[in-house]
Amino acid sequence: MTTTETAQRVNIFKQSPEVYQAMIALDAAAKKGLDPVLVELVLTRASQINHCAWCLDMHTQDARKIGISEQKLFLLNAWEEVPNLYTERERAALALTEAVTVLTDGFVPDEVYARAAEQFDERELSQLIAVIFTINSWNRIAVSTRRVPPVR
Template identity: 45%
Template sequence: MRRINLQEVAPEGFEHVRRLEGYIQRRLDKKLLFLVKLRASFINGCAYCVDMHSQHAIEAGESTRRLFAVATWREVDLFDERERAALALTDSVTRLGEGGVPDDVWDTAAKVYTEEELADLLLAIVTINMWNRIAIPSRNPLPA
C-alpha cells in the first residue's frame, strides 16, 4: 500500500524532478536512457521503475533479450562500447561508496562521450536514482 503520494503532497518539488526528467529525455538517446534506468532500478530494487521502464523500452523497440541482459551486462556481448561505459558508470554512481566513482570507470566513459554527453548521462543516472528513492520509500504500487 502506498505510504505517500509526493505528487499530491509536494507538487512543486515533484514538478522540479519531472522537469529534470524532461530535460534528460530530450538530451539522451532513448535506448541508452532505458538501459541506464533499468540498470539503476535493478540495483536499487525498485519494482515500480523496473516494470515501467522495461515496458517503455519494449514499446520503443528495445529487445527483451537486451533488457533481461542488463542484469548481467558484464558477462554478455550484447552492448556496444558506449552502452557498456554508461552501464559501468551507472553501477558506480548508483552504488556510490566511500571511494566515489573509480577513475577507470570515469575515464572509460570520458573516452566515448563528449563532456556535454557525459554531463547529461550523469544527470540521467542521478535522476533515476532520485526516482527510485521516491518510489521505494513511498511504496508506489505497480499498475494492475
C-alpha cells in the first residue's frame, strides 16, 4: 500500500540515538564471519518482501559494489526459478530468509531449517538467523517511519 501524501514521521535515530547505536552494533555482530555476497542477497531479499524501498536502494547499491551481478539482483525475487544462478548455500539462505521474514503461515518449516543446517555450520547458521532478524528490524524501522531513498 502506498500513499501520495505522508504526514511527517518521527526520526527515530535522532530521537532515540541509543536505539540506533544498538542496531548498528547488532548489525555488525550479525554479519561477522559470513560471506558478504550471501549477506547482501539476504538483506536485499528480506527488504523486497517487506517493501522497504530505503533498504532495497541501499543494499542493491552495496551488492553491486561487491560484484554481485545485475542478473542475480534482478532475478532475486524469483530465485527458486533459476537454480543454476544461485549456489546451494545461497538458495538455502534465501529459503530461510523468506521463512523467517514471513511468519504469517506459522513457524519456520523444519525442511527449510534442515536445508540451511546442511549448508551452514552451527556458528554460521546462528549468524545467518541474526542477519535475517536484524534486516527485518531495520526494514520495520524504515517502513514505519516512511524513510524513502533519494531519487538520483
